[in-house]
Amino acid sequence: MQELERILKDHAARYPQMEAVDYLKLVYQNEFGGGHLVPEGEQTEQRILREQEAAAPVCDPVEPIGNGLCRLHLGGADPQAVGALARLFAAAAAEVQGSSAGFEEKLVLLRGLCESGALPIKTAQLDAVLESYPLAQHPPFSHSDAFRAAYAPHYRVLRLDDARLLPAFVMAERIARAGGLLAIDGRCASGKSTLAQRIGKIYCCPVFHMDDYFLPAELRTAERFAQPGGNVHRERIEEEILRPFSRGQQVVYRPFDCHSMSLREPVTVPAASFAVVEGCYAMHPALRGYFAGAVFLTHSPQAQRQRILTRSGERMLARFENEWIPLEERYFSGCGVEEACEVRLDTTELF
Numbered sequence: 001m002q003e004l005e006r007i008l009k010d011h012a013a014r015y016p017q018m019e020a021v022d023y024l025k026l027v028y029q030n031e032f033g034g035g036h037l038v039p040e041g042e043q044t045e046q047r048i049l050r051e052q053e054a055a056a057p058v059c060d061p062v063e064p065i066g067n068g069l070c071r072l073h074l075g076g077a078d079p080q081a082v083g084a085l086a087r088l089f090a091a092a093a094a095e096v097q098g099s100s101a102g103f104e105e106k107l108v109l110l111r112g113l114c115e116s117g118a119l120p121i122k123t124a125q126l127d128a129v130l131e132s133y134p135l136a137q138h139p140p141f142s143h144s145d146a147f148r149a150a151y152a153p154h155y156r157v158l159r160l161d162d163a164r165l166l167p168a169f170v171m172a173e174r175i176a177r178a179g180g181l182l183a184i185d186g187r188c189a190s191g192k193s194t195l196a197q198r199i200g201k202i203y204c205c206p207v208f209h210m211d212d213y214f215l216p217a218e219l220r221t222a223e224r225f226a227q228p229g230g231n232v233h234r235e236r237i238e239e240e241i242l243r244p245f246s247r248g249q250q251v252v253y254r255p256f257d258c259h260s261m262s263l264r265e266p267v268t269v270p271a272a273s274f275a276v277v278e279g280c281y282a283m284h285p286a287l288r289g290y291f292a293g294a295v296f297l298t299h300s301p302q303a304q305r306q307r308i309l310t311r312s313g314e315r316m317l318a319r320f321e322n323e324w325i326p327l328e329e330r331y332f333s334g335c336g337v338e339e340a341c342e343v344r345l346d347t348t349e350l351f
Helices: 002-014 020-032 044-054 079-095 100-116 123-130 145-151 160-164 166-178 192-203 234-246 301-335
Strands: 062-066 069-073 155-159 180-186 207-209 251-253 267-269 274-278 293-298 343-346
Touching (some): 002 020, 002 062, 002 100, 020 069, 079 192, 155 160, 166 343, 180 192, 180 234, 192 293
Parallel strands (some): 180 274, 207 274, 293 343
Antiparallel strands (some): 062 069
């Protein structure tokens, strides 16, 4: 509730023309998202395009509204992002459910802020709007005429992490429409698997992992590890995944089990037009020609250390810092990986 209180106060300062119904709409979207805006009988992309043309430009289009959600203002969004925005908006609408009980609890907070004078509206103004409101059905609110006249709002409610990573989804949209492979490379614990999993869910596409291609014992030589990026079995991923996928064939591969140092049972993936390969070393120079586009994820050393510590504990953190991170950094610098990726994103404040 502290987050919602802060957001309500921030909006009061940012939008002095807000009326009671606009505060109610903000609380409603915090609980239920914005799924009611999915158009019926009309293409979502066409509607976004029309609104984008009418929207005023903004410096930062991403405006958090709490509960892991945001308003993404169309006036500040990439004009090429329409397809991705439509998908992410539909996904948020399907995923964010909310409840009447949760909404009622947040209305109590809103009322308390009004009573205390923390917000510039009166409880009587809230009551006037809610007097005939069917709380159990919780229909959506519309912005007031005053708010629309003052701010011309044109936005979509998305998951906040999706909005912050929008350039990656824009690239995924482009490749999905044309067909091909998307690479997600970057520093360990930067969110590569999380982003790939999200793209896989949004686009219903296969996701392949570089972690399934650790080097077998017979290839773990000093000569191999002397090569930047040499500590991945790039020959096998090319043979099992990249080459057959690029030929429009089904993929059959065997993930490497680093505990037993052996290959697991084969996994069969039907032929697809779009897929994601995630993990460090995906953009090795010997492999990058297979990809139609690439995303590089990074974050601060402090965030990296804390994430590894939280995820893997002290003992594994030491291995990361003494072995794997130096190998990754040598690969990044020696192979020009970050420069080879069209989209580069810092996830320090995400995940």
